[in-house]
Amino acid sequence: MDLLIPGEGLIIWQLIVFVALVFLLSKLAWKPIINSLKEREESIQNALNTAERARAEMAQLKSDNEKLLKEAREERDKMLKEAREVANRMKDEAQTDAKKAADKILAEARAAINVEKEAAMRDVKAQVALFSLEVAEKLMKKNLSSDKEQKNLVEGYIKDLKLN
Amino acid sequence: MSLFSSKFSKIVPFFIALFFAGILAFGQEHEQSVAVDSAAKSEAESFNASEVILHHVLDDHVWHFWDGHHGTLFLPVIVYSSERGLETFSSRNFYDEHHNVIVYNGYTLEHGHIYLNGSRVFDVSITKNVAMLFITAALLMVVFLAVARGYKKNAGKAPKGIQSFFEPIIVFIRDEIVKPNIGPHYEKYFPYLLTLFFFILFGNLLGLVPGSANLTGNIAVTLTLAVLTFILTNVSGNKAYWGHIFWTPGVPLPLRIIILPVELIGIFTKPISLTVRLFVAITAGHIVLLSLICLAFIFHSVVVGGVSSLIVLFINLIELLVAGIQAYVFTLFTSLYIGQATADHDHH
Numbered sequence: 001m002d003l004l005i006p007g008e009g010l011i012i013w014q015l016i017v018f019v020a021l022v023f024l025l026s027k028l029a030w031k032p033i034i035n036s037l038k039e040r041e042e043s044i045q046n047a048l049n050t051a052e053r054a055r056a057e058m059a060q061l062k063s064d065n066e067k068l069l070k071e072a073r074e075e076r077d078k079m080l081k082e083a084r085e086v087a088n089r090m091k092d093e094a095q096t097d098a099k100k101a102a103d104k105i106l107a108e109a110r111a112a113i114n115v116e117k118e119a120a121m122r123d124v125k126a127q128v129a130l131f132s133l134e135v136a137e138k139l140m141k142k143n144l145s146s147d148k149e150q151k152n153l154v155e156g157y158i159k160d161l162k163l164n
Numbered sequence: 165m166s167l168f169s170s171k172f173s174k175i176v177p178f179f180i181a182l183f184f185a186g187i188l189a190f191g192q193e194h195e196q197s198v199a200v201d202s203a204a205k206s207e208a209e210s211f212n213a214s215e216v217i218l219h220h221v222l223d224d225h226v227w228h229f230w231d232g233h234h235g236t237l238f239l240p241v242i243v244y245s246s247e248r249g250l251e252t253f254s255s256r257n258f259y260d261e262h263h264n265v266i267v268y269n270g271y272t273l274e275h276g277h278i279y280l281n282g283s284r285v286f287d288v289s290i291t292k293n294v295a296m297l298f299i300t301a302a303l304l305m306v307v308f309l310a311v312a313r314g315y316k317k318n319a320g321k322a323p324k325g326i327q328s329f330f331e332p333i334i335v336f337i338r339d340e341i342v343k344p345n346i347g348p349h350y351e352k353y354f355p356y357l358l359t360l361f362f363f364i365l366f367g368n369l370l371g372l373v374p375g376s377a378n379l380t381g382n383i384a385v386t387l388t389l390a391v392l393t394f395i396l397t398n399v400s401g402n403k404a405y406w407g408h409i410f411w412t413p414g415v416p417l418p419l420r421i422i423i424l425p426v427e428l429i430g431i432f433t434k435p436i437s438l439t440v441r442l443f444v445a446i447t448a449g450h451i452v453l454l455s456l457i458c459l460a461f462i463f464h465s466v467v468v469g470g471v472s473s474l475i476v477l478f479i480n481l482i483e484l485l486v487a488g489i490q491a492y493v494f495t496l497f498t499s500l501y502i503g504q505a506t507a508d509h510d511h512h
Contacts, residue, residue: 002275002276003218003221003222003383003447006383006384006387006388007291007382007384008286009242009286009287009289010223010293010297010382010385011387012288013288014297014388014389015388015392017297018301018359018388018389019392020301021301021304021359022355025305025355025359026355026359028305029305029309029312030355030358030359031355032312032315032316033311033312033334034334034338034351036316037335037338
């Protein structure tokens with residue numbers, strides 16, 4: 001047989017066998033193989049898509065949770081701050097009230113003391129005047145028995161007058 | 165070398181022969197007498213390397229494994245002539261006891277062609293390559309039915325065994341060869357392309373087995389495959405494809421007239437290039453391997469034999485690579501041609 005001239009017998013057999021092979025393999029082998037591969041690829045793709053969706057959902061949930069947590073934390077901080085302010089204000093008010101009350105009591109006490117003091121002073125002045133009159137009377141009775149002493153007395157008054 | 169090669173070439177073909185003895189029982193009648201010693205001696209004295217090589221590369225009516233008793237598988241001859249009609253007989257009838265070619269029933273065998281009264285008859289014999297074709301087809305059926313069974317058995321599970329060996333190759337063909345070249349409507353052509361790829365791959369690989377036939381390195385086989393691709397391409401060719409050939413758009417009128425014959429020739433150069441590429445790549449590889457083996461017999465030297473064996477080993481590895489590459493290339497170009505013929509819009 002020749003190297004470069006195709007033999008008619010082999011061409012015919014090749015044609016028959018190869019075409020038969022294409023049909024048989026297509027029906028019996030390639031179809032199930034291709035279909036199974038496609039199915040598997042689709043199921044893998046679906047599984048991947050589902051996983052991706054689940055991941056996204058998880059991320060969404062997580063971010064939601066974080067947002068909620070953050071909000072709760074802010075709320076708590078706000079409440080604490082407000083409570084602190086209220087407490088401070090109440091403390092300040094109480095202090096001012098107490099101070100006011102104390103001042104009032106003090107002022108009243110001072111006024112009462114002054115009234116008492118004035119009354120006492122008045123008494124003391126009256127008593128002193130009385131005592132002075134008595135002392136003066138006694139002194140007069142004792143010392144003004146001599147002229148010299150009268151003179152000294154008068155001079156003493158005068159001196160006092162000058163000073164005043 | 166000779167010891168190793170004779171041992172090797174005896175064992176491997178023996179199993180192949182056993183395997184096919186049943187299928188090809190029709191032609192299986194063996195040489196009766198052993199008159200090999202003298203013949204072998206005279207052969208060794210007048211060793212003709214090119215004859216040996218061509219004998220291994222070409223098709224034949226017998227399947228010769230080794231010299232001697234039971235060494236040759238006689239294949240059935242099927243011939244048709246207008247005078248005698250369809251006739252079948254064993255090719256053993258063409259050989260006498262000493263393995264000399266004789267005339268049988270008016271038929272003469274000359275250089276692989278059968279003549280009846282001086283004119284060639286239509287020869288559809290089960291030749292060595294046809295037998296090899298059956299083997300390849302049978303192996304393809306067995307292997308891929310097993311793969312398909314794997315998909316049924318392991319439905320929804322990870323691939324296993326032979327299935328997991330072929331799955332990446334099938335996916336590679338689909339994703340790297342067929343889809344990018346044909347496009348989204350590739351599925352119609354995918355089974356043909358898969359068959360094409362694995363037929364060429366198995367043919368190439370089986371052709372490398374010592375004692376086997378050079379199926380995919382036969383121009384009749386490659387021509388048939390290329391013609392099938394040619395028919396498929398032109399049958400599925402759409403308006404844009406034919407429009408591009410007969411009235412190339414976007415080109416001035418005088419140029420269109422020049423381009424027309426070029427495009428027409430282009431339709432036919434595609435299958436011719438497919439035919440020649442595969443044929444040459446595989447046959448050349450076989451010739452190189454056989455030439456290197458023949459060196460030992462030309463020089464009658466064990467040293468040369470040892471060295472050439474090493475080179476043969478290396479070339480064999482390259483041939484394994486070529487087997488895959490040629491299957492890939494044939495499938496790639498077929499996909500490309502189909503893709504060009506069925507492209508939705510014109511690129512120019």
